[in-house]
Amino acid sequence: MKIGLFFELYLFGHAIQFLDKTFMANLFKELQKKQILYDTFRNDNFSMLFYIYNNIILFLLDEYYLDEAKQLINQLESYFNDRDKDYYHRARIFNLKGLFLYLSGEKEEGLVLIKKANLMAFLTKQNSNFLMNEKNYLSKYLTPQELNFSFDFHSIDDSLFSFSL
Structure with missing residues (x-):
């Protein structure tokens, strides 16, 4: 049963950008109603739910539905x-919130959160393709100078990476 539900989530998450906004919103509302069922998935499967939220928020931001994205x-x-050890999802939230603030006119605050998200990815040595x-993606919104600020990690001391226990 979980495999079928996971596949449905996977399919929906990848189809968001191709769906009519109203249809996509209705499907997402149905998904939210089933939250108790989906909360029983393991954390790695919750990442699929996060992926769906992420894609819907990005879709809403692309379309400037800022109130819905903020919600x-x-x-x-x-x-x-309540999940203080979940760094990946927190970094993604920084990114989403940063882009929301940026598009809402709070550019400086938004850029700081975007940079924090990127710095977390950099410090945890995420695949360079990720950054x-x-x-x-952000080049659709940010100026070249803002992009440089958001991805400039030259001031990070290499000694941060050479520690031992």
Whole structure:
């Protein structure tokens, strides 16, 4: 049963950008109603739910449905406030909230959160393609100077990476 549900989530998460906004919103509302069922998934499967939230929020931001995006970001923030060891999802929330703030006119605050998200990815040595994809996506919104600020890690001391226990 979990495999079928996971596949449905996977399919929905990848189809979001191709769906009519109203249809996509209705499907997402149905998904939210089933939250108790989906909360029983293991954490790695919850990442699929996060992926769906992420894609829907990005879709809403692309279309400048800022109020709807803010509501979903707040839901994610609220959920992950109690999960203090979940760095990946927190970094993604920084990124989503940063882009929301940027598009809402609070550019400086937004850029700081975007940079924090990128710095977390850099410090945890994420695949370089991950940061390149982030940079390519954000180039739709940020100026070249803002992109440089958001992805400039030259001041990070290499000694941070050479520790031993």
